Amino acid sequence: MNQSQTVLIPPGGFIMGTDIEAFYGTALANSAHAKLDEAPMHIRFLEAYRIAQYPVTNAEYAAFVKATHHPPPAHWKNGIHSPDAAKLPVVQVSWHDCNTYARWAGKRLPTEAEWEKACRGPDGRIYPWGNAFAESPELTQILTSHLTPVGSRPTTASPYGVHEAAGNVWEWTADWYQPYAGTKTAAVPKHKTLRGGSWLEVRDGTAKRYFRCANRLHAPPDYTAGNIGFRCVQPLPPGQNYAVHVPTAALTDYVKQHKHRNLTLIQKRALRNSIKDSGIALLLIGGGTYAYIVRPDVVLGAVTAGIIGLGFLFSAGVNFWRRWRAQQRINQVNSEHFLLDKNSDSR
Numbered sequence: 001m002n003q004s005q006t007v008l009i010p011p012g013g014f015i016m017g018t019d020i021e022a023f024y025g026t027a028l029a030n031s032a033h034a035k036l037d038e039a040p041m042h043i044r045f046l047e048a049y050r051i052a053q054y055p056v057t058n059a060e061y062a063a064f065v066k067a068t069h070h071p072p073p074a075h076w077k078n079g080i081h082s083p084d085a086a087k088l089p090v091v092q093v094s095w096h097d098c099n100t101y102a103r104w105a106g107k108r109l110p111t112e113a114e115w116e117k118a119c120r121g122p123d124g125r126i127y128p129w130g131n132a133f134a135e136s137p138e139l140t141q142i143l144t145s146h147l148t149p150v151g152s153r154p155t156t157a158s159p160y161g162v163h164e165a166a167g168n169v170w171e172w173t174a175d176w177y178q179p180y181a182g183t184k185t186a187a188v189p190k191h192k193t194l195r196g197g198s199w200l201e202v203r204d205g206t207a208k209r210y211f212r213c214a215n216r217l218h219a220p221p222d223y224t225a226g227n228i229g230f231r232c233v234q235p236l237p238p239g240q241n242y243a244v245h246v247p248t249a250a251l252t253d254y255v256k257q258h259k260h261r262n263l264t265l266i267q268k269r270a271l272r273n274s275i276k277d278s279g280i281a282l283l284l285i286g287g288g289t290y291a292y293i294v295r296p297d298v299v300l301g302a303v304t305a306g307i308i309g310l311g312f313l314f315s316a317g318v319n320f321w322r323r324w325r326a327q328q329r330i331n332q333v334n335s336e337h338f339l340l341d342k343n344s345d346s347r
Contacts, residue, residue, distance in 0.1 A: 012245035015124030033209035052231040054150035055089040087149035089229040095221035098230040107232035120213035121159030128158040166211035169229035177218035191218035198227035274319035284309030
């Protein structure tokens with residue numbers, strides 16, 4: 001792979017992960033379709049690196065198989081891919097296969113943070129191309145395609161010019177799957193993390209969820225599938241210095257404001273729902289009590305209305321508690337030190 005086929009990702013900070021509140025996450029634009037293992041939104045600083053512009057193709061992988069006698073993907077007939085599949089992303093490769101290829105090529109697999117930054121850019125966008133799932137008929141058509149040759153999805157390129165980051169194949173990363181710091185999401189220590197989203201998600205209607213840059217998936221490192229491939233990171237020559245693209249300090253205030261705005265929205269929704277549920281509860285319980293007093297023969301209906309009213313009263317209490325929790329988080333955000341990568345600084 002030559003330099004023209006890789007993209008330089010400059011050093012600097014970026015927004016990683018997604019803030020999601022279990023009950024009201026969908027009230028937040030960037031939390032729609034998000035999963036709990038993406039939380040919390042945090043800032044990472046990464047040094048410069050080069051990442052492949054496209055996933056590894058069958059033709060590139062075939063050169064590796066020929067040179068090393070590594071077992072080819074199981075679906076290749078007689079150990080050879082079909083001529084018309086040369087530019088398709090290689091699939092049916094395990095994490096071990098991909099890691100071996102990367103080492104043979106003098107490269108490595110990207111970390112989760114490297115993959116997300118290259119896909120998402122520094123501005124925390126939801127999809128590689130922006131914050132809307134489909135901004136044009138062209139994009140919609142591309143996203144509903146089957147497995148396609150690399151380079152045929154230009155509309156889905158990331159801010160850094162990384163292509164195929166959504167809608168072609170899932171991509172293995174170097175990292176073992178584990179929760180972000182400060183969360184209670186269960187780790188799966190024997191699984192490797194996958195990023196991206198594949199053609200298969202279009203068929204089952206989950207593309208809006210899985211094509212998001214922050215989305216995470218995991219699988220055992222020996223797992224293979226027809227919608228999983230990979231791309232590599234190319235080490236930079238020693239001694240090269242690059243200007244910091246986005247200082248982490250500039251992102252800190254932005255993320256605090258973003259979190260504050262989201263939590264305020266959650267507060268407003270919880271208050272509105274609490275008032276509404278309290279009103280319904282009062283109407284049902286009061287109406288049922290009055291009906292029983294006036295018409296003792298409708299006791300069953302009165303009791304039923306009272307029980308339903310108690311359910312709404314409970315819901316009102318939950319909403320009140322959610323509002324209180326949101327206020328506690330607002331207070332915490334005002335003094336929060338956001339998680340940074342181990343190589344982070346205050347630049």
